[in-house]
Each structure stands twice: as C-alpha cells, then as structure tokens.
Amino acid sequence: MSRNDLSIILHLFLGSARLQKKRAFLTIASIAWGTVTILLLLAFGEGLKRQFARNEQAMGTNLAINWPGETSKVWKGLPEGRGVKPRIDDIPLLQQRMPDVQVWGEMTSSRTLMQYARKTVNARVIGPNWVYGDPRKHYPVPGGRFLGPQDEEQKRRVVFLGYELAEDLFVKENPVGKTILVNSSPFTVIGVMQRKTQTSAYGGQDKDHAVIPITTFRALFGRDKLNVVVLHVENEDDMEFALQRMNQFFAVRYSYDPRDERVFGTWNTVKGQRISAKIFLGMEMFFGIIGALTLIIGCVGVANIMYAVVKERTREIGVKMALGARRGWITGPFVLEGLIYTLLGGLAGGVIAILIVTVLGLLPLEDMKVMEFLGKPTLSWPIGAATVAILGTAGLLAGFFPARRAAAIDPAATLRYE
Amino acid sequence: MSRKSEGPSSDPSAGQIIHMQGIRKVYDTGKIKVEALKGINLSVSAGEFVAIVGPSGSGKSTLMNLIGCLDTPTDGQYRLGGEDVSKLDSDALADVRNRRVGFVFQGFNLLPQISAFENVEMPLVFGGVGVRERKQRVTDLLGRVGLGDRMEHKPTELSGGQMQRVAIARALAMQPDVILADEPTGNLDTTAGGDIMQLFAELWSQGKTLVVITHDMSLARRASRVVEVRDGRILRDVPSAEVA
Numbered sequence: 281m282s283r284n285d286l287s288i289i290l291h292l293f294l295g296s297a298r299l300q301k302k303r304a305f306l307t308i309a310s311i312a313w314g315t316v317t318i319l320l321l322l323a324f325g326e327g328l329k330r331q332f333a334r335n336e337q338a339m340g341t342n343l344a345i346n347w348p349g350e351t352s353k354v355w356k357g358l359p360e361g362r363g364v365k366p367r368i369d370d371i372p373l374l375q376q377r378m379p380d381v382q383v384w385g386e387m388t389s390s391r392t393l394m395q396y397a398r399k400t401v402n403a404r405v406i407g408p409n410w411v412y413g414d415p416r417k418h419y420p421v422p423g424g425r426f427l428g429p430q431d432e433e434q435k436r437r438v439v440f441l442g443y444e445l446a447e448d449l450f451v452k453e454n455p456v457g458k459t460i461l462v463n464s465s466p467f468t469v470i471g472v473m474q475r476k477t478q479t480s481a482y483g484g485q486d487k488d489h490a491v492i493p494i495t496t497f498r499a500l501f502g503r504d505k506l507n508v509v510v511l512h513v514e515n516e517d518d519m520e521f522a523l524q525r526m527n528q529f530f531a532v533r534y535s536y537d538p539r540d541e542r543v544f545g546t547w548n549t550v551k552g553q554r555i556s557a558k559i560f561l562g563m564e565m566f567f568g569i570i571g572a573l574t575l576i577i578g579c580v581g582v583a584n585i586m587y588a589v590v591k592e593r594t595r596e597i598g599v600k601m602a603l604g605a606r607r608g609w610i611t612g613p614f615v616l617e618g619l620i621y622t623l624l625g626g627l628a629g630g631v632i633a634i635l636i637v638t639v640l641g642l643l644p645l646e647d648m649k650v651m652e653f654l655g656k657p658t659l660s661w662p663i664g665a666a667t668v669a670i671l672g673t674a675g676l677l678a679g680f681f682p683a684r685r686a687a688a689i690d691p692a693a694t695l696r697y698e
Numbered sequence: 699m700s701r702k703s704e705g706p707s708s709d710p711s712a713g714q715i716i717h718m719q720g721i722r723k724v725y726d727t728g729k730i731k732v733e734a735l736k737g738i739n740l741s742v743s744a745g746e747f748v749a750i751v752g753p754s755g756s757g758k759s760t761l762m763n764l765i766g767c768l769d770t771p772t773d774g775q776y777r778l779g780g781e782d783v784s785k786l787d788s789d790a791l792a793d794v795r796n797r798r799v800g801f802v803f804q805g806f807n808l809l810p811q812i813s814a815f816e817n818v819e820m821p822l823v824f825g826g827v828g829v830r831e832r833k834q835r836v837t838d839l840l841g842r843v844g845l846g847d848r849m850e851h852k853p854t855e856l857s858g859g860q861m862q863r864v865a866i867a868r869a870l871a872m873q874p875d876v877i878l879a880d881e882p883t884g885n886l887d888t889t890a891g892g893d894i895m896q897l898f899a900e901l902w903s904q905g906k907t908l909v910v911i912t913h914d915m916s917l918a919r920r921a922s923r924v925v926e927v928r929d930g931r932i933l934r935d936v937p938s939a940e941v942a
Contacts, residue, residue, distance in 0.1 A: 284826050291823055599807045602768060603868070604796020604824040606789045692768040695803055695880075696759065 311625020318571025331655020407497025424471025618679020
C-alpha cells in the first residue's frame with residue numbers, strides 16, 4: 281500500500297466519520313463497557329489470587345508437618361503397631377544429616393493458664409526450636425524480637441505472643457518487657473507477632489498462641505516427646521527427597537521399615553500450593569473468558585453496525601467504484617473505522633477500569649473483614665497485554681468482515697436506477 | 699443488419715476512443731447461463747456523440763457496463779482510448795474508469811451527505827490530484843455547468859436538473875476520453891431534461907466524446923449516430939438523420 285493509498289483512505293474515512301457522531305459514540309461506549317468488564321474481572325481475579333496466596337502463605341510455604349504415629353509393617357521380628365515417638369535430642373542429629381533442609385520439632389500444650397496482672401487467659405503454648413520464627417512467619421512488631429539460639433541454649437524464660445493473645449492479656453499496654461505467668465512460672469515477653477490473615481494452620485491460628493524455647497518447654501512441662509517434626513525447604517521440588525531422608529533417619533533410630541510410609545502423618549504444603557496455583561489459574565481463565573465474551577459482544581456490535589453501514593451505503597460504494605475507487609480504498613475506511621472505534625473504546629474502558637481499581641485501592645483494607653479475604657483488585661501488565669490483544673484482534677475482525685462485504689459489491693448492479 | 703465497416707487504415711483502432719470487437723457477455727448464475735451480448739462490434743471515434751437505443755432487456759445496460767469498464771466481457775477484445783481493457787484486474791479497471799470514463803446516471807448517484815463541491819472533487823481525490831488543483835478544477839467545472847453559487851449545497855438542497863448538472867461536472871472532472879450517460883434525462887421533467895440535452899450538445903460542440911444510452915428519441919436525435927441494440931446484437935448503426 282502506497283502513501284497515496286493511505287491518504288485517500290484517510291480522506292474518505294474523515295469524510296464519513298464526522299457524519300455519524302451518535303453512532304460512533306454508542307459503538308465506542310459498547311467497546312468501553314466490554315473493556316471495563318474484562319479488566320475488572322481480571323483485576324478482581326488477580327487481587328483475589330494474590331490475597332488468597334498471601335493468606336494461605338501466612339503460615340509459611342514449602343513446609344512439611346509430620347505427626348508421629350505407629351508402624352504399619354513388621355520389621356526384623358518386631359511387630360507392627362509400635363508407636364514411634366521422636367524426642368527433642370533427635371532434631372540436632374537430623375539437622376546434621378540434612379544441612380540443606382531446615383528442621384525443627386515442636387511441643388504443644390493446649391489450654392495453658394496465662395496471667396498478667398489481674399487478667400487470666402487459657403491459651404496454647406508452643407515450644408519449637410528457635411529456627412521456627414522465619415519459615416513460620418512469626419515476624420515481631422518493631423520493638424520486640426523472636427526467640428534466638430541463646431534463648432534455647434540457656435533455657436530462658438522468654439515468650440513471644442500472638443497478637444490476639446497479646447491483646448487479650450494486655451489490652452492497649454505494650455507487652456514487650458513485661459512479665460507474665462505461664463503455668464504459674466514467670467516469663468518475660470520479648471516480642472509480639474505482626475498482624476497477618478491466616479487461612480491454613482495446624483493446631484490453631486498463630487495469633488492465639490504463645491511461643492517459648494523448646495528447652496524451656498521441656499523443663500516447664502517435664503516432657504521431651506515431640507508433637508510434630510517440621511521440614512522447610514527453599515525449593516519446593518526438594519521436598520519429596522527431604523521427606524524420604526527424614527523417614528530413613530527415624531527408621532534407623534527407632535527400628536522400623538524405612539519403606540513404611542504410615543509412621544508419620546505428613547501434611548506436605550507443597551502439594552496444596554500446587555493445587556491452589558492450578559485452581560487460581562483456572563479461575564483466572566474463567567474470569568478471562570467471561571470478560572472476553574463480554575468484549576466480543578461489544579465487537580459484534582461494532583461489526584453489526586458496520587454491516588448496516590455497508591448495506592446502507594451500497595449505492596454510495598458502487599458510485600465510488602464507478603468514479604475510480606480501488607477496492608482497497610473502499611475497504612480501508614471500514615477497517616480503519618472498526619480499529620479506531622475499538623481503540624477509542626478500549627482506551628476509555630482502560631481509563632475507567634484504572635480509575636475504579638485505584639479508588640478501590642485507596643479504601644482501607646483492615647477495617648473490612650470481607651476485603652481481608654477478597655483482596656484488592658490489581659491490574660497487571662499481563663492482564664493489560666491480554667486485553668489489548670483481544671481488543672486488537674476483535675477490532676480488526678469487526679472491521680474486516682463488513683469491509684469484505686463492501687468490496688464484494690458489484691458497482692454495475694448498484695448503479696441502475698430503481 | 700448493418701455493421702460499421704472498418705476503415706482502410708492498418709490499425710483499425712487508430713483515432714478511435716472505443717473499439718469493441720466480437721464482444722460477448724455471458725451471465726452464469728450457476729443454474730442457467732444468459733447470453734446478454736452475442737458478438738458486438740462497435741467503434742466510436744473522438745468527438746462523436748453516439749446514442750445507444752433499444753428496448754429493456756436488449757442488452758444495452760450490459761453494453762454500457764462494458765463500455766464503462768464496470769464489468770469485463772466473457773469474450774472479445776475491447777480497446778478504450780487505445781488501451782486493451784478486456785483483461786485488466788479490478789484495481790486497473792478502477793484506474794481506467796477514473797481516467798478515461800465520466801459517468802452520468804439516470805438516478806444522478808450523487809453522494810447525499812457531502813456538498814456539490816465534494817461530489818465533484820471525489821474522482822480527483824481518486825486520481826491523486828493535489829488539493830490546490832482540485833479546488834481550482836472543481837470551482838471551474840461547477841461554474842461551467844452554472845452552479846458556481848451552489849457549491850456548498852448538499853444534493854438534497856438542489857433540484858433534479860441541478861443535481862444532474864453536478865453529476866455532469868463530476869463526470870468531466872478527470873477530463874475523461876468519453877462521457878458515458880445512462881438515461882440522463884429519464885428522471886427529469888421536460889424543462890430540466892431540455893437543459894441537460896442542451897448541456898450535452900454544448901459539450902459535444904466543445905469536442906467531447908459522448909455515449910448516451912436512452913429511450914428518449916428527442917435526445918437520440920441530437921446525437922450524430924444512433925446505435926440500436928436488440929437481443930444482444932447491434933440491429934442498426936446509422937447517422938441520426940436516418941432515424942425516423
């Protein structure tokens with residue numbers, strides 16, 4: 281196509297576009313509506329996904345929680361059904377065996393009496409190894425800290441509080457540095473957990489419990505059997521192998537068949553993460569399809585109007601052909617019209633969607649329980665790119681088919697006087 | 699049946715605007731084939747004013763579409779202004795129509811939403827004529843047809859005779875080899891029709907080549923030659939003086 285062709289097409293297009301402002305406006309509005317719909321659906325989907333992932337990951341990611349149980353196979357003359365009960369001292373040995381994996385044990389005491397001043401509360405106390413803090417996302421509010429290696433070594437009487445438990449005990453007071461009684465023994469509060477919305481947990485929500493060093497726990501409650509053994513890997517693909525090695529370690533130590541997979545009841549969060557990733561991908565595709573369909577309705581509207589225009593201007597097209605218009609000069613303005621309508625509609629829709637998402641983003645999240653789970657609608661570059669691609673294709677097609685019909689017009693047939 | 703005899707010159711089409719030889723046109727609708735033209739030989743020299751007459755269904759509309767390059771023949775050779783146009787593709791035909799043919803229709807076929815000026819300008823746009831020259835030529839032409847003061851009027855604001863004059867100005871815009879008119883007075887009252895006939899006579903006297911398809915014998919009598927088409931063939935081709 282030469283520059284001459286372009287200038288002729290532009291001339292013809294400008295001649296026809298200015299004549300039908302109302303029609304153009306309505307067409308653009310329908311495209312804008314479709315664009316807003318697809319963008320908002322995808323933005324809500326993205327926000328929901330991110331918020332859900334954040335909430336689900338509030339417990340931590342790439343974790344395997346292992347509850348000790350009983351053997352289910354006979355082994356070296358020993359019967360099945362023997363209990364396997366790992367102890368605190370197994371953990372350093374296991375950690376030595378697999379230095380690439382983070383390992384810790386936890387002991388739990390539910391409904392334990394805690395007192396501060398005249399307030400008394402029954403709550404869960406967890407005694408884990410100090411490494412627990414980061415992978416389990418127990419981040420302290422500024423001014424406090426989580427447990428450290430010295431606390432464990434020296435069996436210090438220090439406690440880290442979940443934020444709701446801290447509120448129950450202290451109301452508005454700052455708990456850090458204060459002394460509370462846990463099971464009638466005095467403990468110093470060294471930190472309070474930052475707020476987080478948590479949707480998965482074992483034993484209970486993190487915000488409700490108190491965490492003390494595992495060694496202190498043993499001394500306080502006189503137990504050394506672990507309730508759970510937890511593994512944390514950096515890369516989710518390493519989890520299967522880590523679990524195998526753990527089982528082998530305990531199989532030797534407690535004399536059971538290393539192929540016995542029933543000894544530990546295991547919750548491998550990697551599997552869950554993978555499933556929810558798939559679920560959310562499916563959900564986004566679903567939203568995307570609904571949005572795309574809405575947008576396509578808009579484009580069908582454009583095509584429909586352009587078909588009507590072609591039909592209405594059949595004679596006009598015939599006249600132009602008789603006067604020497606090439607087919608491309610007839611189809612060009614139609615394709616251009618379709619593209620410009622979708623472009624303007626897409627732009628308007630994009631601006632509206634961005635405005636809505638921005639306004640929703642300004643609303644405070646904390647005050648609304650629903651929003652804690654729904655999240656905020658989020659627009660991302662892939663969403664934008666997908667929308668532009670759909671719009672562009674649809675716009676081209678919306679102009680192309682009517683234009684093809686226009687080009688097929690036989691000038692000789694239209695020019696006869698009726 | 700009399701046919702125009704070819705001249706003694708070695709190139710039979712020399713000096714001829716229209717030269718058709720053995721033109722056949724078959725419309726194939728799939729089920730039935732209709733042979734609208736069954737072998738037409740027709741030549742029109744520069745400066746002639748030819749009227750093509752014949753009853754409806756005789757094939758004269760098909761003949762006009764072929765002369766105007768709106769359609770291509772099934773068979774035969776057609777030279778327009780010395781150029782063989784019987785085998786051209788649609789874009790090339792569009793260019794030929796633009797440069798060589800000026801159409802005038804019974805129903806005027808002006809574009810209704812744009813002004814008289816823009817209507818006359820349209821073929822010049824297709825012909826790639828620059829803006830300044832377009833303005834010059836359009837103003838000239840509308841002045842020549844007596845509509846210098848109606849340039850910004852839309853067709854709906856003009857009378858039938860005025861519309862046809864705009865259409866004639868449009869047909870002249872690209873200085874074509876031939877003006878091809880299809881029943882130019884068929885839609886006009888006697889007075890307006892008379893004006894248009896007068897205008898055609900003037901154009902002829904200025905040396906334009908005119909081919910007019912008409913039922914109107916008063917118009918046909920003004921032509922220099924009358925070609926009568928019947929049943930897809932040329933029945934008569936005689937000077938207009940011989941037409942009763």
